[in-house]
Amino acid sequence: MNSTHQLVKDCIKNSRQAQEALYKQYASVMLGLCYRYTISIEDAEDVLQEGFIKVFHNIEKYRNEGDLGAWIRKIMVNTALTYLNKHNKYKKEMQLDEIQMHPLTDENIEVKLETKELIETIRQLPAGYQTIFNLVAVEGFSHVEIADLMKINVNTVRSQYKRARGIIIKKLTNNEIIHLYNEQ
């Protein structure tokens, strides 16, 4: 029985140690995911908190098929989407058709420069565009799946993704972070 399986089993028994271990194993990566969907570290932590609560309450549903990290990621993405639709400051931007970049709070996260540039560019997009870009480019959802998830038209997903992508590339080009889209 591998360690992940045992960890899940102990979590199902509500062993606090196991729960904390699981949390510590995946919290950083998941916070990175949440950070990409929100505009502040506090909001990201809020999503992280709600997401992990859901993970532990539904851990029995994990059937040891596929990667645990991927399963947790799915829950976290759904939690992030719920959060965006629930909070007023994101709600309007979720339905916004025009792209109006918003400024970020001064959060001095310690990451590589190109990662920071990329993340900050994504996070400056309006919430709707930001979400669609994250879901397509990073999470790998199809346009149809995203349309279903966000309850919008698939053409809207396509056009918003195209525009978001264009803006990100332009900004990164201006900042000379150009190798992201060079052919290798």
Place this chain on the structure above:
Amino acid sequence: MSNNFEHNVKSILDDFALAPSEAVWKSIEPELPKKRKRRAIIWWLAAACVPTILGIGLALNSTSNKKDKSTAKNNVIKTQNENKEDFKPINTTEKASINPKANELSQYTDNKINTTSNQSDLQSILLKSKRNKASIIFLNKLIRDAKKSGTPKKVSLINNTYKQIATTKSIEYNEHKRYDELLWKDSLVVPIPNFLESVDTKVENVNPSFAATIRCLPQPKKSWIFQIAISGGSSVVENRTFFTNSNQIELSNINTPPTVGGGVLTTGVTPNNTIKYLPLPQNGFHIKAGLIANKPISKKFNIQTGALYTFRNNKSFATLDSVMSNNIFTEKANTIYQNQAHTLEIPFQLQTQLYNKRQINIYLITGASINWQLSNTYLQQITNTNRYLLNSQNRNTFLFTLQTGVGVKFKNVNAQIILNKGLTPIHQTGVKNYFSGIDAMVMMPLKSIIKR
């Protein structure tokens, strides 16, 4: 090219990680499901032991019964006392000795709460503190600080609500669509489920786990609210049935409106059925004052009762001179009788909320009241003068009235317009009087008046 871009973005961001603060796990922990107790085999063992335990228990029961009861009673009393201690209002001058947590909270002012480590400390203090007045005052301060930085209207509305409850100790409970007001009873703090949802970002920058802490607090019980009431209005006397000395005749056909001193009432009845009294459907007035008790029983319904002293003054009826002429029996109004009554009214109302927003609450009233007539006096006006003689008195009769109306509540002040319809009459020689009327009442909470 395009696939490369997505591929590169994914490879950078897939592993992008940030270290969460310690406070996040601390806020997740309380929400986690509790450890399961062992099952199955334990239950089987327990089931097997039950008959044995029962047998032993029954054998011991007769000898220890009395002892058990008194122990249980002592435990109950102890628990009740403990609860009362927990929620005792904190006198600000005694803060330090009664509840050190209040002092601990007081250091978290202004800029200090902006750092995450301070927020997690604060959260653990609030979790331990017994959900007391210090917590609500702290919340109040938090909102006030946010308001100072020019935040929008909704924050100031929450601020005002908190301030009102914290300072006036109002025990109102209202539920709004976006946020709940607090129910304040003996310093018990009530959570607002979506407390920070509609609040400006500046306040939301406080660690959200703080809000989660507040959400865990229990809802208080809805309790009676006592109010002082005064009202005034008009009363109408409906005189429906008139007695003669030997016969009862109901007046339903009045050909011409009767007037005092000159009007006639043609009835067409024979002189044997002499009508002695003439109805005067004139309005009088009444005034009431007393105590009202109101209690919410659900989100939409309140019940109200109380005790009101009422003074009512009406012109009641007039005696008639009877005249027989050309086989037509006519009466002339002569002496006016005035009625004054002192009553103790006990109303029973059901209030149905129709509108409840921004501290304005409009509700429909249906109900009834029992009126204990302490005294009911008929005064006879001396003809062509303004002087009255005491004619008769009766007391200790009970009248029942139906009530319907509408009420408006703004902040702590309640105003009602009620229509009353008498169901039972007052009997007086010759008449049955039914009192109806319209009443305008104003009520204010007893505690706010005492405080002033």
